[in-house]
Amino acid sequence: MIDALFEGLLLVLQWKAFAFMLLGVGVGFWVGLLPGLGGVTTLALMLPFIYAMTPIEGFAFLLGMHSVVATTGDITSVLFGIPGEGTTAATILDGHAMAKKGEAGRALGAALASSLVGALVGAFALAVAIPIVRPLVLSFGSPELFMVAIVGIAFIASLSAEGGRGMLRGFLAGGLGLMVATVGQDPQAGIARFTFDSLYLWNGLDLVPVLIGIFAIPELIDLALRGTSIAGDVPKGQLNKGALEGVKDTFRHFGLTLRCSLIGTFIGIMPGLGGAVAQWLAYGHAAQSARTAEERAGFGKGDVRGVLGPGAANNSKEGGALIPTVAFGVPGSSSMAILLGGFFLLGLVPGPDMLTTHLAVTFSMVWTIVLANIITVVACFLFLNHLAKLTVVRGSLLIPVILVLVFVGSYTANNDYGDVLLMLFFGVVGYLMVAGGWPRAPFVLGLVLGKIVENNLYISVARYEAEWLTRPIVLVLAALAVAVMFYPLLQARRSAARGG
Amino acid sequence: MRHPLALGALLLGLAVVPQTGAAQSAPYEGKTITIVVGFKAGGGYDRTARILARHLPKYLAGKPNVIVQNMPGANSITAANHVYAVAKPDGLTIGTFNRNLVLAQLTNVPGVKYDMTKFAWIGSAASETTVLAIRSDLPFKSFDELRKSGKPLVIGATGPGANTYDFPLLLKEFLGVNFKIVSGYSSSADIMLAIERKEVDARAGSYTSLRPFIDRNLVHPVIRARAVEAGIEQLPVDENLAPNARAKAIMALRSAPEVIGRPYVMTPGTPDALLKLVREAFAAALKDPELVAEATKAKMELEYTSGEDTLKILTEVLSQPKDVVDEFSKYIKFGE
């Protein structure tokens, strides 16, 4: 295996492959940055261009592009509060809040550095886990996936707001998300649910316009409200704490960054959970690391840990998602589905062979992810502090640009005006939630996981009848769900007893 | 969307250039043809369209620019409606969409605004037959063995409307095989993983999508639908095993669109001369050696079915007697 490791590295370092990787990184950089340029769509658009390349070159290009998208998506999230990709929404909560406090440079530095750590951990995990990957993935069936989704929602719902009433609101938001996810045609009876005879709603609600609406619109209104630049009251020209501080934060909280990377890798390995989940679970975990209720209340208002968690998880999940794609031919995320097309184009057959006879190619993919991320992060750091200066540009100049990005970003999801209206509708919802103190994170997670919860439940019952409840991993996860719900209550009682 | 100034200049230019009548040498000179795809980028329909977009210009006099636009929505009903009623019949818009849209029309799905037979049919770029593939470590080597044993087989499916669900459903209802259809998997790839996990035993799907797994020997096909593809000619056909004429008609109805695996149309009212040019270009492009090489690399099997043949099939589908359609609707719903 060690020689495959080195062989893989040498394959990537051939100058042609390396050049294509750089090209991919260049394209991916802008794709992640601009809302409206989806990573998945662009990957699909790039597929035809790799016909002429050799497998290693083709992969260097595609993976180089793909690895970078999650990293630069964090930049728009931090600076403007617009999710550059569906997977970078969680970074908005604390990242943009930090930008508003004048700490944009620090937030960007933290996001990038944690992304790098995440990518490295994900790649490392991919390499190390290769012997155990098949049994690991095969032991997580539909019942286990259902329970993981439940644990995730319970986790986020219970800690996203403080106190008993806060927990109620958290579960309310989560339940609402699950309900909204049922819009569309159901996979059991084929009924068009809650579509009111509209063709637009037939396939259900697209995540991207909803995310843009629920996160970007309230921020935009708030910006107009304040009448200042994003960084608000900070004296002009003095953005305290630059990017380097953010890097230091990553290492100050290295344990957290590492754990969130592992969470991301794990979620990535589980095909069927989707890419948007990892960031929220990591965010929840980061919030949980707050020791007192007051500290926890600081999340969502500019705690750097809220940036480190999602930043790391986002990138590590891609390394994780490569595993089911490579080892089983089953894509671990929608971008992996496109990459799979690339596999076939380049003449590779995903399956057990990729972990044995073609191990070097697999490792070359791992190295590509590693190198592409390192290059991106280094390149970004060169002008991070300049990017941060965008947060002191006057609101009156920035707002129209953000407005355009928001509208275009929602439209290009499906080339449908309906999405723009959907975005505005959820903009209203998001605004009301922020104004009313309802947490948005559980809603988003409910929406993302709704179909997974419902479908896996049906599959579990249909396939195993009642005995799925007694499977060992299911029982462990059920206990975890209960624990996760009571933990914040315990914590509150403990700190109250301590005299808080 | 053209920039207004450029469009204004073009209109002026066209008005000034004398029209020489129907026999223009290069009607597509300087124009752009748009292929509207009813699905998101990256899927089978989209990739087929993009390959065609790259090679079609060689075979159209005037070498026009051919671009692809995605209009996903309502399983491509939106795109079909658009090409049917909104796009202009000027030969500059081509549409490709879900092959099962004719069934949506047949079963009166609300929102359908098109009539399949009225489109200006270019033809189909491939036929996509459905097969049922069972896990290779199971003791059944053929469909007959499976049926005779009476043992229950768990089939994973995505949902009604997809061939993963519909094909086994009809087999179960009419051929008396002991299937348990477990529906709700998010994609056919997830079903493959479930097969490896032994959570399910089999999956139905397009031969193209199952190929990699058949080649890897994870599953092997045991029965197919009527459309033929290279490599599976000798498999039994579901219709041929039907116990009565009604069952056969319903199975045939489900499989009919599969021959028109990748449908390509133009707006109703497109001038015949242009339609003829495009049809010829299509047929030629699909034989182009470069296109064939690309398609093979991408594991796609493209071949031309003519517009006339597709229209025949569609007319036959839409002229089925009401009682057949009613019973069909009981089993098959239009969906993904």
Next chain:
Amino acid sequence: MERLASRILGVAVMFASGAAVVIAMDWPLKAKLFPIAIGVPVFCMAAAEVLWGLLRPDARAAAMDFRLSDHLPSKIAVRRTLVAIGWMLGFLVGIVLVGFPMAVPLVVFLYAKVQGREPWGLSLGLALVVWGLFYAVFDRLLHLPFPAGWIQTWLGVA
């Protein structure tokens, strides 16, 4: 503001989940099970939240989320919020009337000049840059379809 927004949301969710459960009743079992199983608890929780708000309006429930800036006197805050919403709706109307590609530079220019009172040069420049990038990426490069606005259709130049 917080109490009002929370109450509006609570009532809206009660209404929506109640309606959803009622609509779902007519469906076959497999289609209605999940929506009803989630809808009923959501309805109850929303009702509880509304009641809590009425009986104990001061109960703390700070969300782990950002809070709208509340340092401005409420009259100014309301006015500015309404103006911002107005611009968003205006952009939407613009897109419908003149199509995306024309509405983009228009809204950028108008907002900068009229709302922001920026100098002519800066407003025009910004509008031009944004429009240029938009056109280059979304029209030329990606060939995205942007339906014509009503005005263009009416004038016949679409």
